[in-house]
Amino acid sequence: MSVLIYVFLAIGALFNLLGAVALLRFPDVYTRIHGATKCTTFGSIFSVLAVAVYGIARGGGEGGTMAIRAFLALVFLLLTNPTGSHALARAAHRSGIKPFRAVVDRLEEAGKEGR
């Protein structure tokens, strides 16, 4: 059981690290949102799963509460993360930040049509 917890924690830490690297490496706000929020989500899912497994392994009332609340935290994370990153990206585009080295920008084109 503790092996499983360590594996989950290791995967979570690895993806969180990659998210941090992406934040430094990627050129503009949109690609940074890809890197940061996505890798962080996957990393956080595994960290929370580790907590849930720990709770189940511990057993009893306290462990059960811990596991269930960890799962609920996961659910709310999965609900709020896309909403938040969408709001950030949309606000960035509306305030006029162009995507860096973009191949196409259909939203800009649609804006010119007078949406």
Add this chain to the structure above:
Amino acid sequence: MRRLAERTTTGVLVFALYLLFSAFTGPWGVWAPDELLAGGVLALVVGWVAGPLVWERGGWRLLSPQRWALFLVYLVGPFLYAMAKANLDVAWRVITGRIQPGIVRFNPELATDFGRTFLANSITLTPGTLTLDVDDATGDFFVHWINVTDPSPSADAVCGPFPAWARRIAE
């Protein structure tokens, strides 16, 4: 009458969520009495205040258990697979720095708000794609894609099986 039904349904759902949140707090793996009281008061207040807002745009059909079963299947099956694959792909792009970003436009042909929200959230949760905007009138999605292979892609090229599942679950 309709208002009352909306408020009651919301209150019951809130209470069920609170029961889940406070499980195993009692002495024998059940709920402690004060937790039940707190949950009841919260459910009453939230149900009364938020009830009419929750069902304003016709969400009743989302209560069907068949949709929830499908949603669970989707979550552990195609969605988890797509997310894991995309996570590894973006991880590789983080390391190598090979990106070809752009904002593409496609129409997944979803009619309802719930279907569109469902698909938009699925797209944003999958690394490498990020929903920027949805045109309310036409249902066009504007998605920031980290690796544009085709400037005018089909819905399937960007997000794979997601539109079909969104149609099945939320419409």
